Every structure is written in structure tokens, then in C-alpha cells.
Amino acid sequence: MGFCYRCGNVLEEGMPQGDNRVREYCRNCGYVHYKNPTVLVAVVLYCGDQLFWAKRAIEPAKGLWSFPSGYIESNETPQQAASRELFEETRIGIPSEHMLLMSIGSVLSIDQIYMSFRCPVTELIEASITEETEDWGWFNEAEAPWQTMAYPELEPNFREIYQWVKSGHFNIRIGEISYSGSYQQFPLGD
Numbered sequence: 778m779g780f781c782y783r784c785g786n787v788l789e790e791g792m793p794q795g796d797n798r799v800r801e802y803c804r805n806c807g808y809v810h811y812k813n814p815t816v817l818v819a820v821v822l823y824c825g826d827q828l829f830w831a832k833r834a835i836e837p838a839k840g841l842w843s844f845p846s847g848y849i850e851s852n853e854t855p856q857q858a859a860s861r862e863l864f865e866e867t868r869i870g871i872p873s874e875h876m877l878l879m880s881i882g883s884v885l886s887i888d889q890i891y892m893s894f895r896c897p898v899t900e901l902i903e904a905s906i907t908e909e910t911e912d913w914g915w916f917n918e919a920e921a922p923w924q925t926m927a928y929p930e931l932e933p934n935f936r937e938i939y940q941w942v943k944s945g946h947f948n949i950r951i952g953e954i955s956y957s958g959s960y961q962q963f964p965l966g967d
Contacts, residue, residue, distance in 0.1 A: 819844045829844070829869075855878075882952045
């Protein structure tokens with residue numbers, strides 16, 4: 778951040794009194810700059826054994842395939858953000874109450890937390906090309922764009938979603954992508 782939000786003095790890096798982490802803080806007025814993770818949402822639409830994929834028209838991963846996703850804004854719930862992002866990227870309008878929590882994952886190296894929501898639909902919905910999406914499609918597991926997916930480290934997770942869709946049994950997954958890029962999943966429950 779560089780300068781104090783309150784008084785304009787230069788922030789120093791160190792451990793503020795009573796804290797247990799190194800942070801930027803202001804010696805003049807005591808302001809502490811807390812750098813917390815950003816929270817993003819992703820939406821997995823599915824119909825039968827097919828998942829909806831979108832080809833990204835913007836960075837990061839422009840030209841590669843993933844699920845619609847984006848940042849949660851202030852004053853909206855994660856479900857509202859999922860519904861909004863889906864609409865912004867595809868013009869598919871699905872109310873937020875239809876978004877069902879599927880996973881929570883941390884990406885430690887870039888201070889992000891992802892909440893993924895699943896949303897069953899009864900027909901293959903048509904999407905629109907937008908500023909954020911250059912192509913889209915409904916794919917079963919065999920047809921999915923695995924070779925051009927935006928985040929290849931998540932392929933095992935995406936394949937697991939296909940298995941959940943086929944079986945009709947869903948879990949809530951909690952995991953993290955470490956600094957090395959490997960994915961680790963943690964069991965829920967006792």
C-alpha cells in the first residue's frame with residue numbers, strides 16, 4: 778500500500794504491537810493495513826452428464842476453457858455473486874437461490890479463496906458471447922476441452938465433478954492449491 782490510509786505517513790513493515798504477523802502499519806497513528814485474501818466464485822452448470830464450459834475472452838487464461846467465475850463484490854452474498862458472474866459472462870440468468878455450494882478452495886500463492894457452486898438445469902441453455910467469454914459449450918467428460926483448460930492443475934477436480942453429476946451424489950469439497958501448485962483435498966467430517 779505504501780502510505781497510511783488515515784494520515785498519509787509512510788507505512789512500515791513489521792509486527793504491530795499485540796499482533797502475531799508481519800504487516801504494513803503506521804507508527805504515527807497506529808493504522809494497520811490488513812492484506813486479506815480476495816474471494817471468488819465459480820459456477821458449474823450441469824444438465825444430464827454435460828457441464829457448461831466457457832472459453833475465456835480476457836486474462837488471466839485468455840483463450841482457455843473453464844467455468845464462469847469472478848470476484849465477489851461488496852454487499853452481495855457468494856450466491857448472488859455466482860448468479861451475477863454467470864450472467865455477466867454468458868447472459869444466462871439463474872437466480873442466486875439455485876446456487877448450491879460445492880467446494881471451497883484456497884490458492885495460497887495469490888491470496889485467493891474460491892467458492893464453487895453447482896446448479897442443475899433441465900435443458901441445455903443457450904449462452905451469449907460477451908466481452909468475457911469468446912465461446913461456450915456443453916460437454917460430457919469425454920468431449921470436455923481438457924487439452925485447453927485454463928487451470929490444468931484442477932483437472933482431477935473437474936473430473937470428480939463429472940463423477941458426482943453421473944452418480945447424482947454430491948459432496949462439499951475443501952482444499953488448497955499450495956505454493957508449489959499441487960492440489961490437496963481435505964476430508965469433511967469426523
